[in-house]
Amino acid sequence: MVRRGLVMWLVCLCGVLVARMLGNGAPHQLMVFQSHHETDREIYLLDTAQRLTINMSRDMAMDYSPTLSPDSSQMAFVSLRDGNREIYVMDLATGGLRNVTANGSADFEPALSPDGTKMAFTSWRSSVITIHIADLITGETTPLLRRRYNDTRAVWSPDGRRLAFTAWEEANGEVYMIDLADGAMTNISRDGFANDYNPVWSPDGTKVAFISWRDGNMEIYAADVVNGEVKNMSQHPGNDNRPAWSPDSNQLAFTSNREGRYQVYVADVGTGEIRNVSGRQYCISDMDPSWTADGAGVLFVSWWSDRTAVYAVDLGTGALTNLVTYQDRYPDLLPRGCV
Numbered sequence: 001m002v003r004r005g006l007v008m009w010l011v012c013l014c015g016v017l018v019a020r021m022l023g024n025g026a027p028h029q030l031m032v033f034q035s036h037h038e039t040d041r042e043i044y045l046l047d048t049a050q051r052l053t054i055n056m057s058r059d060m061a062m063d064y065s066p067t068l069s070p071d072s073s074q075m076a077f078v079s080l081r082d083g084n085r086e087i088y089v090m091d092l093a094t095g096g097l098r099n100v101t102a103n104g105s106a107d108f109e110p111a112l113s114p115d116g117t118k119m120a121f122t123s124w125r126s127s128v129i130t131i132h133i134a135d136l137i138t139g140e141t142t143p144l145l146r147r148r149y150n151d152t153r154a155v156w157s158p159d160g161r162r163l164a165f166t167a168w169e170e171a172n173g174e175v176y177m178i179d180l181a182d183g184a185m186t187n188i189s190r191d192g193f194a195n196d197y198n199p200v201w202s203p204d205g206t207k208v209a210f211i212s213w214r215d216g217n218m219e220i221y222a223a224d225v226v227n228g229e230v231k232n233m234s235q236h237p238g239n240d241n242r243p244a245w246s247p248d249s250n251q252l253a254f255t256s257n258r259e260g261r262y263q264v265y266v267a268d269v270g271t272g273e274i275r276n277v278s279g280r281q282y283c284i285s286d287m288d289p290s291w292t293a294d295g296a297g298v299l300f301v302s303w304w305s306d307r308t309a310v311y312a313v314d315l316g317t318g319a320l321t322n323l324v325t326y327q328d329r330y331p332d333l334l335p336r337g338c339v
Contacts, residue, residue, distance in 0.1 A: 029293050032056075032066040032075055033301075033310065037326040043077050045092070048292070048299070048312060048323055056090060063088075069112040076100070076110035076119060087121055089136065100134050101141070107132075109153050113160050120144070120154040120163060131165055144178070153198055157205050164188070164199035164208045173197045175210045177225060188223040190230060196221070198241075202249040207269075209233065209243040209252060220254050222269070233267050234274070240265075242288055246295045253277070253289035253298050264289045264300045266315065277313050278302070280320075286311075299323070 029048045034041055043057040043066045057063035061081035068075050075090045082099065085106040090097045100119060101107035109122040119134045129150040134141045144163065145151060154165040160180075167176050175189035175196050189196035194214035201208055205225075212221045212232075220234040220243045234240035238258035245252060252267045262285035264278035277298055278286035284303040291298055296316060302309045309325040 030068060030072045031290065031299060031310075032068055032077075034064045034066060034077075035308075035326060043075070045075070046310070046324060051323055053324055056092075065108060065110065067110055067112060069116045070114050071116060074112060074116055076112055078108050078110065087119070089119065100136065100139075111155050113156050114158060115160055118160075120156065122152045122154070131163070155199055155201055157201050158203055159205055164201060166197040166199065166210075175199045175208065175223065177208065186225075188225060188228075188230075189221070190223075190228075198243075200243050200245060202245045203247055204249040207245075207249065209245065211241050211243070220252060220267075222252070233269070233272075234265075235272070236274075244289045244291060244298075246291050247293065248295055251295075253291065255287045255289065257285075261285050262287050264298060264313075266298065277315060277318075278311070279318075 031046045031048055033044055033046065035044060040060060041062045041064050042055050043063050045054045045056050056075065057077065059081045061079060063077055063079045066075055066077040073092055075092055076087055078085055079088050084104060085108050086099050087101045087107050087110045088097055089100050103125060105123055105125040107121055107123045111120045117136055119136055121132055123130055123132050128148060129152055131144040131151045131154045132141050133144055150168040152166045154163045156163060162177055162179055164175060164177050167174050172193055173195040174187050177186045177188050188208055189210060191212065191214045194212060196210050196212045199208045199210045207222045207224050209220055209222045212219050217237055218239040218241050219232050220240045221230055222233050223230045233252055234254060234256065236256065236258045238256050240254050240256040242255040243252050250269050252269060254265055255262050256265050263276055264286045265274050266277050267274045278300055280286055280302060284305065286300050286302050289298050289300045292312065297312050297314050299310060299312045302311050307325055310323045312321045312323055
């Protein structure tokens with residue numbers, strides 16, 4: 001009880017610090033990431049402008065898979081603090097923390113709705129893995145579908161009216177879109193043989209990027225949800241993954257090993273031009289891109305032999321800024337969300 005009380009006091013203190021961070025009038029952009037550079041895997045909040053890092057989860061158990069709400073008011077993450085995988089949601093202004101899933105089965109892959117009132121997540125509550133939706137106001141949780149297939153990794157459309165998700169069907173994984181009003185489902189990856197998975201909506205809601213093995217290697221494809229066109233955006237025999245849309249939906253950042261080691265690239269959706277934007281000569285790899293809120297830069301994780309760091313690159317000048325560095329190499333230091 002003493003340890004739990006101390007943890008809750010620290011969480012409240014973090015809430016006060018975040019409230020001051022957001023209310024001090026200075027420009028800010030928030031990013032969440034996970035790292036086990038202290039004693040266990042924790043969730044951290046980074047203000048990229050002020051370079052202020054706060055440990056938000058502060059529990060002896062493992063906390064991971066953080067995601068921010070679009071308005072940066074809430075954060076969801078997976079925690080083992082109750083003995084199994086549960087999803088917690090934190091109010092960043094107050095530090096208020098609640099277990100949203102509260103179920104004996106494994107719950108993971110949280111995704112907060114654009115308006116912050118619902119959360120989609122993946123759960124192993126039956127013989128198959130299914131997607132559920134939790135109402136954060138009423139507390140009610142309902143399954144999205146009742147099928148004999150495994151459905152995973154749901155992501156919200158920007159207007160909150162649809163979900164894209166991976167359906168692991170008879171022979172392969174496919175990316176589907178479901179209309180939450182009428183339940184209409186559309187297969188938007190449309191391959192039928194290779195695995196397609198990990199969808200990501202474009203901010204304008206017209207496209208969904210995903211990873212595909214249809215060419216014999218990992219490629220980034222984008223499906224136009226208006227006209228049904230499916231296009232290879234990465235176009236290389238190397239392995240390409242971790243797609244991230246720019247705020248204006250005109251560019252895709254992704255990770256690729258096309259030059260031998262993993263680096264970060266940006267593809268122009270209109271012209272197809274691809275350029276290396278991380279370009280570091282001596283690190284082991286650069287991975288896991290996310291965009292700055294103004295679309296002028298990309299953040300990514302750089303792995304070295306003796307440390308791990310989060311960098312921001314200015315796409316106009318190519319200038320690199322080190323935002324945070326840990327002196328041991330922690331390959332789970334992953335940025336998740338930047339608003």
